[in-house]
Amino acid sequence: MKVLIVEDEPALRAALVEYLTQDGxxxxxxxxxAAAHEKVKLYEYDAVLLDLTLPDGRGLDLLRTLKADRSAxxxxILTARDALADKLAGLELGADxxxxxxxxLAEVSARLRAVLRRRHxxxxxxVEFAGIVVDLATTAVTVHGQPVILTRKQYELLLYFLAHPGRVLTKEALAEHAWGDGVDAVDSFDFIYTHLKNLRQKLQEAGGGQYLRTVYGLGYQLLDPDA
Incomplete structure (x- = not known):
């Protein structure tokens, strides 16, 4: 799950990044x-952790931008204890x-996972798809009842496909989702092929068939192999 943390307090921001990174x-x-606005315009996120009080603008305006752009x-939202009006305004604008x-910090993680479940x-x-079952709480994966041991990157890629079944996902989108926004500076996305090849192999070895289809020149998509 790819998260943008918008928080101006350095210590709290660092604590959130460290804890949530360790939590997967x-x-x-x-x-x-300004920095947050640029990022949401350039990149896609599963969730945004949004402080409403920012030094150079209003968090509510960033929320308006997300909704106007039909962001998924x-x-x-994060608010001060006495900011009831901001809470209500945020929920009215579509905050989850x-x-x-x-x-x-543990509650932040739990709330974000709940947002992911509701959104996707x-x-x-x-999550169940054509014999694949993913337990979002434990990250356990099975295919037709057989456990599949995935690396963290393979798990993130599988979950991204499961959130968009049938949709053609580009190598760039897959890399950005699993490796972060900085990956757009790399010269080639060919490393994605190796990760997808290994993910395919593990799903097949568990009796899953060809779930991941290559759409040449475009990207990859998750399909029911028996459909």
Whole structure:
């Protein structure tokens, strides 16, 4: 799950990045409105962790931008204890949830995972597709009941495909999702092929068939091999 953390307080931002990264999230960060606005215009995110009080703009305006652009990102807003009006305004504009400062980092992680389930998987604790089952809480993966051991990158790529079944995903989009926004500076995305080849092999060895199809010149898509 790729998350943009928009928070101007350096210590809190660093703590969020460290904790969420250790908990399996792919974290990008922005210290203010301008930097965050540039990122949401250039990149896609699964979720945005949004402080509403920023030094160079309003978090609510960034939320308006996300909604105007029809972004698929879930939004978890962070507010001061007494900022009831901001909470209500954020929810009215389409934020998925809010947390009041101070908060426990574990709760941030749990809320973000809940946003992911609601946004992409209809709130279900498990994702199922043509024999593939992913437990979002434990990250356990099975294919037709057989456990499949994936690396972190393979898991992130599989989850991204499961969030967009049938959609052709480019190598650039896959790389950006699993490796972060900085990957757009690389000269070639050929390394994606190796990761997808290994993911394909593991799914097949568990009896899953050809789930990942190459669409030459465009990218890759997840399909039901028996359809």
């Amino acid at each position: 999230f792919r974290c990008e960060q922005a210290a203010g409105y 990102a879930g939004v978890l 949830d809010y947390l009041t400062k101070p908060f426990h 998987f209809e709130g279900q604790p498990k």
